[in-house]
Amino acid sequence: MKSFGFSIAKPRSLEIDGESLERLHRLEEKEPSFKRCFNCGGCTATCSAGQFTDFNIRRVHNLYRWGRYQELGEELRKCMLCGKCTLVCPRGVNLRHLIVSMRELLNEL
Amino acid sequence: MKDKKERPGERRTWSLLPKALRPRIEVQTQEERPVVAIIGAGPAGMEAAIQIARQSCQVLLFEANADLALNLQNKYKLFPDMSDAQTLAQGMMLALEHPLITVYRQTPIKHVVQVENFHWQVFTEDNRVFKATAVLLCTGYEVFDARRKEELGYGIYNGVITSLELENMFKQEHISTLTGDSPKRVVFLQCVGSRDEKVGNRYCSKVCCVTAVKQAIELKRMHPETEVYVFYMDLRMWGKGFEEMYRVAQEQYNIRFVRGRISEAAGTFDGGVQIKAEDTLIGKPLKMRTDLLVLMLGMEASCGTKQLAKSCGIVGDYGFAGSLDPHLNDNHTHRKGLFLAGTCKRPMSLTDVIADARSAAMEIINYLSKQ
Numbered sequence: 001m002k003s004f005g006f007s008i009a010k011p012r013s014l015e016i017d018g019e020s021l022e023r024l025h026r027l028e029e030k031e032p033s034f035k036r037c038f039n040c041g042g043c044t045a046t047c048s049a050g051q052f053t054d055f056n057i058r059r060v061h062n063l064y065r066w067g068r069y070q071e072l073g074e075e076l077r078k079c080m081l082c083g084k085c086t087l088v089c090p091r092g093v094n095l096r097h098l099i100v101s102m103r104e105l106l107n108e109l
Numbered sequence: 110m111k112d113k114k115e116r117p118g119e120r121r122t123w124s125l126l127p128k129a130l131r132p133r134i135e136v137q138t139q140e141e142r143p144v145v146a147i148i149g150a151g152p153a154g155m156e157a158a159i160q161i162a163r164q165s166c167q168v169l170l171f172e173a174n175a176d177l178a179l180n181l182q183n184k185y186k187l188f189p190d191m192s193d194a195q196t197l198a199q200g201m202m203l204a205l206e207h208p209l210i211t212v213y214r215q216t217p218i219k220h221v222v223q224v225e226n227f228h229w230q231v232f233t234e235d236n237r238v239f240k241a242t243a244v245l246l247c248t249g250y251e252v253f254d255a256r257r258k259e260e261l262g263y264g265i266y267n268g269v270i271t272s273l274e275l276e277n278m279f280k281q282e283h284i285s286t287l288t289g290d291s292p293k294r295v296v297f298l299q300c301v302g303s304r305d306e307k308v309g310n311r312y313c314s315k316v317c318c319v320t321a322v323k324q325a326i327e328l329k330r331m332h333p334e335t336e337v338y339v340f341y342m343d344l345r346m347w348g349k350g351f352e353e354m355y356r357v358a359q360e361q362y363n364i365r366f367v368r369g370r371i372s373e374a375a376g377t378f379d380g381g382v383q384i385k386a387e388d389t390l391i392g393k394p395l396k397m398r399t400d401l402l403v404l405m406l407g408m409e410a411s412c413g414t415k416q417l418a419k420s421c422g423i424v425g426d427y428g429f430a431g432s433l434d435p436h437l438n439d440n441h442t443h444r445k446g447l448f449l450a451g452t453c454k455r456p457m458s459l460t461d462v463i464a465d466a467r468s469a470a471m472e473i474i475n476y477l478s479k480q
Binding site for chain 1: 356360366393394396
């Protein structure tokens, strides 16, 4: 068959069926304060790495919530663990430890 | 022949008219006590009746239904303290048993008319007339009809239920899908019938946010294994203890809050519901299968509110009754002697309704003392 150079794009929508939640539960066990996040974005606003790169910690952990690990890619390596996010969080989430925990769990993949 | 329905103390005035058309004026006053007619025996009407009777005024309390406080009786537990709705309703009904309060059940009111000397006449559907010095409208709200949001599939797919139906399941202490299984996943959708141009309601119904949080927690208490999601546009945790409840829902019950409005629902082959939304916090469209989709219904003016507000010329926004001003005269209308309390004015929580009824009672007592 002749190829015209077209292809079908992969769907970019999140398809939530339950299987992706296991690694989320493990993250919530490692850092229970994570469950309290209400997405204010304070962490991202203050983030040192975010001033110079497109690193967005709020978006990263939301992608993690839905199990989009492949999209996180190298994102988490941009964090320098300065801990300013943890200082500003109004819900007392230990973001620094959350990032370390996410790195650990993603390393298993 | 004596009319069997005639009540003690009644006096015939229109004796020349045919019997069916003859309104009967019921004279309730033993002495010169001022009479307050309250229309609607929900929490607002009941609370105002109790407060006004305690100030030695005669109260006529009219209710269109056979049961009092139907909306309240449909509730299981109340936010934010999870106290029992039935206990509260029973307590209020007990307090209604006051010698100065007369309750008229199954007595819908057709209209109220102001007559000379700032006195009022209340006409019932069955052509009775009652005299009163002041009238208080407590005709309340009704929930939004979910069928009007056709794209959400209520009445089409069995897995789509309303917040009211879920509340009834809690009362039965049995949550299940139509197939009888306990649900593995339940999704709540906020703002159904509220904040929506398409149904003509721009306003926020105020209580659905915290009700979803309350119901999600109750669900998790009964079924800890069920995954619970709440789809919201904003979470308005405005009342005492609400924000704390939201935090408990996240932290202790692991209820997942997703910012985004579900745009459509479709049935799946296995009797579930497929929903589409956007997780607006990461900017990605999302599809999810759920066993139950719970629509958090907003509040609209009840039929009685719309009808009486119209006939009294006090229509406010969206068919609710309009008060004189929202600050100092929120229980007053531009008609002297006609007062408002509760959700006939706008969506309100039960806590606010009771406070508002007490404030209306005080305004009425002040008004009566000047007559």
